[in-house]
Amino acid sequence: MVDLKAKPFYLNDEQIKWVNDTISKMTLDEKIGQLFVHFTAAVEEEDVKSEIRECRNMGGIRFNPLEKEAIWEMNYNYQKHSKIPVLSAVNTESGGIGATKSGTYIGNEMKIAATRDKKLAYQLGLISGIEAKAVGCNWAFAPITDLVLDWHNPGISTRGWGSDPELVLEFSKEYFRGMTDAGMVCAMKHFPGDGADERDPHVSSSTNPLSVEEWDRTYGYVYRGMIEAGIHSVMPGHIMLPAYQKYFNPEIEDRDLLPATLCKEILTDLLRGKLGFNGLIVSDASHMVGVAGRMKRSELVPRAIQAGCDMFLFYNDPDEDFEFMKN
Numbered sequence: 336m337v338d339l340k341a342k343p344f345y346l347n348d349e350q351i352k353w354v355n356d357t358i359s360k361m362t363l364d365e366k367i368g369q370l371f372v373h374f375t376a377a378v379e380e381e382d383v384k385s386e387i388r389e390c391r392n393m394g395g396i397r398f399n400p401l402e403k404e405a406i407w408e409m410n411y412n413y414q415k416h417s418k419i420p421v422l423s424a425v426n427t428e429s430g431g432i433g434a435t436k437s438g439t440y441i442g443n444e445m446k447i448a449a450t451r452d453k454k455l456a457y458q459l460g461l462i463s464g465i466e467a468k469a470v471g472c473n474w475a476f477a478p479i480t481d482l483v484l485d486w487h488n489p490g491i492s493t494r495g496w497g498s499d500p501e502l503v504l505e506f507s508k509e510y511f512r513g514m515t516d517a518g519m520v521c522a523m524k525h526f527p528g529d530g531a532d533e534r535d536p537h538v539s540s541s542t543n544p545l546s547v548e549e550w551d552r553t554y555g556y557v558y559r560g561m562i563e564a565g566i567h568s569v570m571p572g573h574i575m576l577p578a579y580q581k582y583f584n585p586e587i588e589d590r591d592l593l594p595a596t597l598c599k600e601i602l603t604d605l606l607r608g609k610l611g612f613n614g615l616i617v618s619d620a621s622h623m624v625g626v627a628g629r630m631k632r633s634e635l636v637p638r639a640i641q642a643g644c645d646m647f648l649f650y651n652d653p654d655e656d657f658e659f660m661k662n
Contacts, residue, residue: 343565343614357419365418367660369394370640372424372617372648375413378405383412390653394646395422395474395617403437403470410471422520422646424474428494430459431466433477438466444479448496448506456496456506460513468518476570478510480523480557487533495530500553504560511566522617523561525572526606527579527595528554536573536625540594543576550578558610568615571595571602571644573625579605593642596626597635602643617646633659 339346339354346354358366368391375396377383387393396413400406413421431438439462441447447455460478467475482503483495496503507523514521525536527543527550534541545553573594580592583600595601596618606612618639621627626635632651636659639647650656 337613341613343567361419364391364657364661367657368392369419370645370647370660371395371650371653371656372397372422372646373653374398374649375409378409378412380412380416383409384416387413387416390650391657392418393421394419395424397424397648400425400432400434400436400438403435406435406470406472414471422474423472424476424522425467425472426477427463427467427475427514427519428477428479429463431463433463433475434467434472435470438463443494444496444506444510445483445493448502451502453505453509456509457513460510460515461517462513464514464517464519472519474520474522474568475514476522476524477514478507478521478523479525480504480507480561481525481529482531482553482557484531484553485533488530488535489533490535490537491525491529498530500556504557507557507561508564511561511564515565520567522568522570522615523558523566524570525574525619526558526569527571527574527576527601529572529574532574536594536619537623539624540628541572541574541625543574545576545578547578547582550576555610558606562610562612566614568617569606569612570617570619570648571606572619573623576601576605594626594629596644597629597638597642599642607643615645616643618644618648621647621649622651632656633662636660637662 339351371393372395373390373393377386425434427433429443430441432440481491481495483498496506531543532541575592580600583604
């Protein structure tokens, strides 16, 4: 169990009592519903109420940007009708435009890092956070803390800060500080690290090929620094890390290696254990081939939670996925 008094939660006794009292009153189905982040386009009140029922009071929502009035109405209706407040997640990597079409486009991480001015990373986080918060969002799937080691990588080659671990950590911390000052929660991504392989987890299996020692000096340096800074949540990518899975499980064969989303050695032993992360772990999108191609959906849905994820990103079919998780 996580320590709710410790970093990154810092809850007091009264707040922890609310958590425990709320959980004690939840049915099994409601607890399962809280594991899911639902992708939605519902804005109108009756549509939102219908989706909440269909998804058994989902724990979070995620959506594509709409005009600011529509996003505000969506968030208002979800909070109004959800039995437990929902996490409303957005990809504010490059500005408030990640939350709403009406938001400000500032620039991706590579553009900001090219200035070598960390104050701009803070401003990116602050402005993005203020605009997302203004339309009712509360959770940013950012910053991207990957290292751009292979410039062929199509997923984060321009979305990441760069290849220097010290720069990536410094700019990630400033973005996080800006977001926190705006009142937002952050999820850094994509643990254990994209950008070392030219394959994109959206369309293929992907691997971080670094040795334990190399990973500790690079990606590990960034993750340790962000955990120390108090990052609230982590999004693991559908990325294998063979060196560390074999470090914790020396008998494993190559054919049994798993992407981090489904891998106990990466999430529980490395992230929770060795790195001491105490916050929330949310899977990356479950329709990406890097995870969807590894096993039947009836197996991967519960496997992500068993591996160490606290929340599962996106239903395929709400009734079907709910039963997979419940079984």
